[in-house]
Amino acid sequence: MHVLLTGAAGFIGRHVLAQLLERGHEIRALDSLRPDVHRSGAAWAAPRDVEARVGDVRDAAFVAEAVNGVDAVIHLAAKVGLGVDIDDMPDYASSNDVGTAELLAAMARAGVSRLTLASSMVVYGEGFGRCPEHGAVRPGPRLESALVAGDFEPPCPICARPLAVGLVDEETSFDPRNAYATSKAAQELYAANWARATGGSAAMMRYHNVYGPGMPRDTPYAGVASIFTSALRRGEAPRVFEDGRQRRDFVHVRDVAAATVRACERHTEGVRAYNVGSGTPRTVGDMAQALAQALDGPPPVVTGQYRLGDVRHITADSSRLRRELGWTPTVDFADGMAELAALSQELPARPRVAAG
Numbered sequence: 001m002h003v004l005l006t007g008a009a010g011f012i013g014r015h016v017l018a019q020l021l022e023r024g025h026e027i028r029a030l031d032s033l034r035p036d037v038h039r040s041g042a043a044w045a046a047p048r049d050v051e052a053r054v055g056d057v058r059d060a061a062f063v064a065e066a067v068n069g070v071d072a073v074i075h076l077a078a079k080v081g082l083g084v085d086i087d088d089m090p091d092y093a094s095s096n097d098v099g100t101a102e103l104l105a106a107m108a109r110a111g112v113s114r115l116t117l118a119s120s121m122v123v124y125g126e127g128f129g130r131c132p133e134h135g136a137v138r139p140g141p142r143l144e145s146a147l148v149a150g151d152f153e154p155p156c157p158i159c160a161r162p163l164a165v166g167l168v169d170e171e172t173s174f175d176p177r178n179a180y181a182t183s184k185a186a187q188e189l190y191a192a193n194w195a196r197a198t199g200g201s202a203a204m205m206r207y208h209n210v211y212g213p214g215m216p217r218d219t220p221y222a223g224v225a226s227i228f229t230s231a232l233r234r235g236e237a238p239r240v241f242e243d244g245r246q247r248r249d250f251v252h253v254r255d256v257a258a259a260t261v262r263a264c265e266r267h268t269e270g271v272r273a274y275n276v277g278s279g280t281p282r283t284v285g286d287m288a289q290a291l292a293q294a295l296d297g298p299p300p301v302v303t304g305q306y307r308l309g310d311v312r313h314i315t316a317d318s319s320r321l322r323r324e325l326g327w328t329p330t331v332d333f334a335d336g337m338a339e340l341a342a343l344s345q346e347l348p349a350r351p352r353v354a355a356g
């Protein structure tokens with residue numbers, strides 16, 4: 001197939017690009033090389049045999065030209081991260097939603113009917129909790145007063161009892177809690193509108209916490225695994241927020257890329273969402289511990305700090321992806337963390353960056 005891949009120079013994009021090539025696809029790769037992600041002046045060494053174009057999907061003329069003649073689009077280009085305050089909103093809306101809308105409009109004009117979209121588990125917000133009395137409930141946003149007091153678990157919205165963690169499936173409704181999550185939910189809604197209006201197909205890949213080789217380091221978009229390895233490389237303890245018992249599903253980037261390529265190849269009708277997780281949730285504290293051991297560094301420090309807008313637990317049921325697309329994750333947690341630790345030892349230690 002002739003595939004257009006946006007965000008091809010990014011962390012996940014580079015792995016998707018490599019796997020598309022391995023599977024014999026012809027690729028047109030786009031990236032804007034935005035300076036807050038890619039160090040300024042950094043060249044993009046796209047593999048040979050890939051038609052690489054530098055530009056922004058918000059540029060209507062650029063994107064119209066880019067979709068010409070392709071069979072399918074994998075849309076990864078986005079501003080990631082958390083979105084810490086309201087000032088972030090315009091850039092999330094513009095980068096993620098205006099960009100997607102321009103791309104979809106160009107696809108419709110060019111008759112390109114297959115889309116695979118990078119979405120996120122954060123569209124579900126707090127997901128589900130199980131109350132001993134009220135069963136499955138959707139917890140509300142955590143109050144800052146509760147976080148200050150060290151009450152990190154969101155309570156039952158009816159009786160305020162503690163909740164057991166439940167797994168969200170793809171039918172769970174959206175409840176985005178920050179600018180990034182909102183922009184991802186909106187991307188999905190635009191894509192679904194486009195698919196209905198044009199008869200196109202859209203696979204929404206709701207990624208869990210992706211880690212692995214090539215993770216962004218020392219940028220605002222670094223995930224927690226990368227932040228912890230960087231700290232350990234400086235000889236410092238990983239600083240674990242809240243009480244360290246918040247749960248995430250850390251899924252390896254090669255597995256995420258494989259799921260994405262599979263969806264691009266196999267999903268050809270209608271709109272379908274897929275949770276993309278390893279299926280084995282871990283706590284952030286456990287992950288810090290695993291990396292500290294692998295790098296022979298100081299043990300993690302649990303700080304009690306919090307980020308407003310952070311979801312407490314993000315754990316999903318990813319069985320639909322296994323069932324319908326025949327995907328299985330191949331990298332287990334211990335091996336993946338050991339690989340991350342080994343790779344970080346090959347990098348030069350970065351000078352300590354003063355906290356801003």
Ligand code: UD1
Pocket residue numbers: 080081082119120121122207208209210220221222223224225227239240241242246248284306307310311314
């Ligand atoms: C991550 C992704 C997001 C994706 C989502 C899907 C990043 C930067 N964000 O969000 O794009 O949509 O997964 O599930 O990859 N923490 C610490 N210490 C730190 C930094 C963070 O303890 O120094 C904690 C946070 O409070 C949070 C957890 O680690 O509880 C994960 O944080 P982070 O890696 O930023 O990812 P998410 O917010 O889960």
